[in-house]
Amino acid sequence: MNGNNPKNQEPLLRVKDLTVEYPACRGRKVHAVSGVSFDLARRETLGLVGESGCGKSSLARAIMQLPKPTAGKVILDGDDLAACDPVRLRILRSRFQMIFQDPASSLNPSRTVGASIEAPLLAMGHHGREERTRQAKVMMAAVGLDPERHYGRRPHQLSGGQCQRVAIARALMTNPRLLVCDEPVSSLDVSVQAQILNLLREVRGEYGLSMLFIAHDLAVVKNIADRVAVMYLGRLCEVAQCEDFYRAPAHPYSMALLDAVPRPDPRHLLPATGMLPGELPSAIDPPSGCRFRTRCRRAEALCAMECPELREIAPGHKVACHFPTFVKDL
Amino acid sequence: MTAAFDRHLLVAEDISVHIPSGGGTVRAVDRVSLSLERGKTLALVGESGSGKSMLCRAILGIPPGRAATRGRIIFGERDLAQLPEKELNAIRGREIGVVLQNPMSSLNPVLKVGWQIAEPMLRHLGISLLKARERAVELLGAVGIPRPAERVDCYPHQLSGGMRQRVAIAIALACDPQLLIADEPTTALDVTVQAEILNLLGRLQMERRMAMILVSHDLGVVAGRAHETAVMYAGRIVEQAPTVILFDQMRMRYTRALFDSIPRLDAPSGQPLASIGGQLPDLAAELQGCRFAPRCRRAEDRCFAEEPPLVADGLEDHRFACWFPCEPGISVTPPGPLLPKRIMS
Ligand SMILES: Nc1ncnc2c1ncn2[C@@H]1O[C@H](COP(=O)(O)OP(=O)(O)OP(=O)(O)O)[C@@H](O)[C@H]1O
Ligand SMILES: Nc1ncnc2c1ncn2[C@@H]1O[C@H](COP(=O)(O)OP(=O)(O)O)[C@@H](O)[C@H]1O
Ligand code: SF4
Numbered sequence: 001m002n003g004n005n006p007k008n009q010e011p012l013l014r015v016k017d018l019t020v021e022y023p024a025c026r027g028r029k030v031h032a033v034s035g036v037s038f039d040l041a042r043r044e045t046l047g048l049v050g051e052s053g054c055g056k057s058s059l060a061r062a063i064m065q066l067p068k069p070t071a072g073k074v075i076l077d078g079d080d081l082a083a084c085d086p087v088r089l090r091i092l093r094s095r096f097q098m099i100f101q102d103p104a105s106s107l108n109p110s111r112t113v114g115a116s117i118e119a120p121l122l123a124m125g126h127h128g129r130e131e132r133t134r135q136a137k138v139m140m141a142a143v144g145l146d147p148e149r150h151y152g153r154r155p156h157q158l159s160g161g162q163c164q165r166v167a168i169a170r171a172l173m174t175n176p177r178l179l180v181c182d183e184p185v186s187s188l189d190v191s192v193q194a195q196i197l198n199l200l201r202e203v204r205g206e207y208g209l210s211m212l213f214i215a216h217d218l219a220v221v222k223n224i225a226d227r228v229a230v231m232y233l234g235r236l237c238e239v240a241q242c243e244d245f246y247r248a249p250a251h252p253y254s255m256a257l258l259d260a261v262p263r264p265d266p267r268h269l270l271p272a273t274g275m276l277p278g279e280l281p282s283a284i285d286p287p288s289g290c291r292f293r294t295r296c297r298r299a300e301a302l303c304a305m306e307c308p309e310l311r312e313i314a315p316g317h318k319v320a321c322h323f324p325t326f327v328k329d330l
Numbered sequence: 331m332t333a334a335f336d337r338h339l340l341v342a343e344d345i346s347v348h349i350p351s352g353g354g355t356v357r358a359v360d361r362v363s364l365s366l367e368r369g370k371t372l373a374l375v376g377e378s379g380s381g382k383s384m385l386c387r388a389i390l391g392i393p394p395g396r397a398a399t400r401g402r403i404i405f406g407e408r409d410l411a412q413l414p415e416k417e418l419n420a421i422r423g424r425e426i427g428v429v430l431q432n433p434m435s436s437l438n439p440v441l442k443v444g445w446q447i448a449e450p451m452l453r454h455l456g457i458s459l460l461k462a463r464e465r466a467v468e469l470l471g472a473v474g475i476p477r478p479a480e481r482v483d484c485y486p487h488q489l490s491g492g493m494r495q496r497v498a499i500a501i502a503l504a505c506d507p508q509l510l511i512a513d514e515p516t517t518a519l520d521v522t523v524q525a526e527i528l529n530l531l532g533r534l535q536m537e538r539r540m541a542m543i544l545v546s547h548d549l550g551v552v553a554g555r556a557h558e559t560a561v562m563y564a565g566r567i568v569e570q571a572p573t574v575i576l577f578d579q580m581r582m583r584y585t586r587a588l589f590d591s592i593p594r595l596d597a598p599s600g601q602p603l604a605s606i607g608g609q610l611p612d613l614a615a616e617l618q619g620c621r622f623a624p625r626c627r628r629a630e631d632r633c634f635a636e637e638p639p640l641v642a643d644g645l646e647d648h649r650f651a652c653w654f655p656c657e658p659g660i661s662v663t664p665p666g667p668l669l670p671k672r673i674m675s
C-alpha cells in the first residue's frame with residue numbers, strides 16, 4: 001500500500017442517501033431502506049445490527065447492486081456503482097463479494113465444492129481449468145477445508161459451518177476489496193460460530209479486506225467489528241466506534257438491543273418487563289417523525305413531529321435521537 | 331414408589347435411541363438418565379447433533395421412523411415406554427406440551443391460529459367450541475400477543491416469526507400441561523425476540539408451576555433460566571449440576587470449551603474466540619474412551635482408552651464425566667457488572 005496515494009486516504013466505500021423501496025399492494029410502498037449514509041474505511045469492519053425485517057439485507061443487496069437501489073449512491077473506490085452500466089459493473093464486481101446467511105441454500109446444490117469456488121473465476125473469464133483448480137485448492141486450505149477430501153463433495157454432504165467456509169472461499173477467489181457478510185453466523189451453533197468468526201478475522205487481515213458485517217447480536221458484532229451501525233425500520237439510529245458504543249450507547253434502541261444479548265451468567269436476569277414494548281411497525285406505513293417512537297419509553301411530542309437527523313454527539317459518534325443519553329447521564 | 335418418585339415429575343432412566351442408517355446404527359442418545367422435579371426447569375445444552383432433540387423425542391414417545399428407543403420413562407406414576415400409543419396420545423398435548431425450533435413447521439399454514447389453539451382443548455378437555463375460542467383469546471393474551479381478539483382469526487403467515495412462536499407456545503399451554511418441552515424455542519429468532527420469548531416461558535412456568543425442559547445449543551441462553559443444566563455431547567450427558575454451580579465451577583472440559591466459544595459483551599473487542607476445533611465423532615462408529623478426546627486440548631492416553639463415568643466429586647448434585655477435570659472452585663464469571671449501569675427513563 002502506498003500511503004502517499006491520496007486515493008488510499010479516501011474511504012473504500014461511501015454510501016449516500018441510499019433508499020430501497022419495494023412495491024406493495026394498492027400502489028403503496030415498502031420503505032425497506034430510507035436515506036442511509038455511511039462510509040467504510042480501508043481495512044475497516046463495520047458491524048450493522050438491527051431486528052429482522054429492519055432492512056439490513058435490503059441495504060446489503062443494494063450495495064451489491066442486486067438489484068440496484070431505488071435511489072442514492074454507492075461509491076466504491078471512486079466508482080458510483082449505482083450509476084455504472086452493466087458492462088462496467090461486471091468488470092467491477094470482482095472487487096466486492098457477498099456471503100449469505102443460510103450457508104446451504106446460498107450454494108448450488110448440484111455443483112461440487114470445487115466448481116462453486118471456481119465459479120467466480122470462470123465468470124470473469126480467467127485462467128485455464130488447471131490453474132483454476134490449483135487456485136481453488138489453495139483457497140480451500142486457507143479457509144480450513146481439506147482440498148483433497150472436500151473438493152468433489154456437494155453441499156448436502158457438508159455441515160453448516162463447512163458450507164459457510166465454502167462461501168467464504170468462493171467470495172475470496174476474485175481478490176475483492178470489500179466483503180459484505182449478511183448474517184454469516186446467525187444460523188450456526190455457538191461452537192461453529194466461533195470458528196467462522198475467527199476465520200473471517202484471519203482472512204480479513206491476510207487479504208486486507210474491508211467488511212460490512214451484518215448481525216442481530218451485539219456481542220457477535222463486538223467481537224469482529226471496529227465500528228457499529230444500528231438500524232431500525234430502514235434508518236440508522238446510531239453509528240460509533242466499538243469502543244465508544246459499548247461504553248456509552250446513546251440511542252434508546254441501541255440500549256434495548258444490548259439488554260437483549262444473552263449473558264452466560266446465571267445471576268444475570270433480563271429485565272422482567274418487555275424491553276421493547278409493542279411490535280415492529282410495518283415498513284409500508286412507518287411512524288411519522290422518529291420511526292422508533294412507538295416503542296420508545298422516552299418518546300415525547302416532538303418525536304412524532306420531527307424525524308431526528310443523524311448528528312454527531314462526540315467525535316465519530318453519531319446518533320439520530322432528540323433525547324440521546326450522554327455519557328454524563330450514566 | 332420411592333420418595334424420589336414423589337418429588338419428581340419425570341424420571342428417565344438409561345434412555346438410548348438407536349437409528350438404523352446407511353452407514354450402520356447411529357447411537358443418537360446413549361444410556362442417558364435424567365430427572366425433573368415438579369415446577370422446575372432443566373436445561374439441555376450441547377452442539378448441533380449432540381442428541382438433544384432425539385432425547386426429547388424419546389421422552390415424548392415419537393422417535394423418528396425406524397429408531398429403537400430403550401429405557402424407562404416414568405412420568406407421574408406411569409412408564410411412558412410401556413404405554414399403548416392411544417394412552418400416550420392422550421398424554422401428549424394434554425399433560426406434556428411441546429414447542430419446537432421452527433414455529434412454521436409446527437403450525438398449520440392453512441388454519442387460523444385460533445383453531446389451532448382450540449383444537450387440543452376440544453380433543454382433550456371436551457369443552458364447547460365457544461368456550462375453546464374464548465380460552466384461545468385468553469391464551470393469546472397470556473403469551474403477549476397484542477389485540478388477541480383480532481389475532482385469533484389470523485393465519486400463521488400473517489404473523490412475524492416471534493408472534494408465530496408465541497402462538498406455538500399458546501398451543502402447547504392450551505391444556506395446562508404439567509411438563510413443557512421446549513426444543514430450541516428461540517434459535518430461529520432475533521436476540522430481542524429471543525429475550526422476550528425466554529422471559530415469557532420463565533413467567534408462564536412460574537405462574538403455572540409447570541416443569542420445563544429447555545433445549546439450546548447456547549449456554550448463554552440457559553443461564554439464569556433453568557434450575558438445573560445438563561450438557562450433552564455425542565449422545566451422552568457429560569456434566570450436570572444446578573445451573574449456578576455449573577457456571578461457577580465447570581469441571582468437564584467440553585462444558586468449559588463450549589462456554590469459552592460464546593462471544594461476550596464483557597470481553598474486549600476484536601479478540602479471537604476460543605473455538606473448539608474439529609467436529610462431533612461419527613455416532614455410527616464404535617466409540618471408545620471419552621467422546622470429546624479427539625477435540626480436547628487436555629486429552630491423554632487414558633481419555634482415548636477408557637470412558638470417564640458421570641460421577642460427583644465433592645458436591646453431590648454436581649456430576650461430570652472427565653478424567654482430568656478443570657480445577658474446581660474457580661469462578662468463570664468475571665466479577666462486577668457486565669455493562670455500566672444504564673438508565674432507561
Ligand atoms: N432420521 C434420522 N436418521 C438418522 N440419523 C439421525 C436422524 N435424525 C437425527 N439423526 C442423528 O442423530 C444425532 C442427534 O440428532 P439430534 O437432532 O437429536 O441433534 P440436536 O442436538 O438436536 O441437534 P440440532 O441442534 O441440529 O437439532 C445426529 O448425529 C443426527 O445426525
Ligand atoms: N422482495 C421484496 N418485496 C417486498 N418486500 C420486501 C422484499 N424483500 C424485503 N422486503 C421487506 O423489506 C423489509 C426489510 O427486509 P430485509 O432487508 O430482508 O430485512 P432483514 O434483512 O433486516 O431481515 C421488510 O419489511 C421485508 O418484509
Ligand atoms: S427521537 Fe424520541 S422516540 Fe426517537 S429514539 Fe429519541 S427519544 Fe425515542
Ligand code: SF4
Pocket residue numbers: 582583584620621622623624626627628629630633638651652653654655
Ligand atoms: S476425559 Fe480427557 S478427553 Fe475427555 S474431557 Fe476430560 S480431559 Fe478431555
Ligand SMILES: [Mg+2]
Pocket residue numbers: 053056057182183
Ligand atoms: Mg436478513
Ligand SMILES: [Mg+2]
Pocket residue numbers: 382383513514
Ligand atoms: Mg435439535
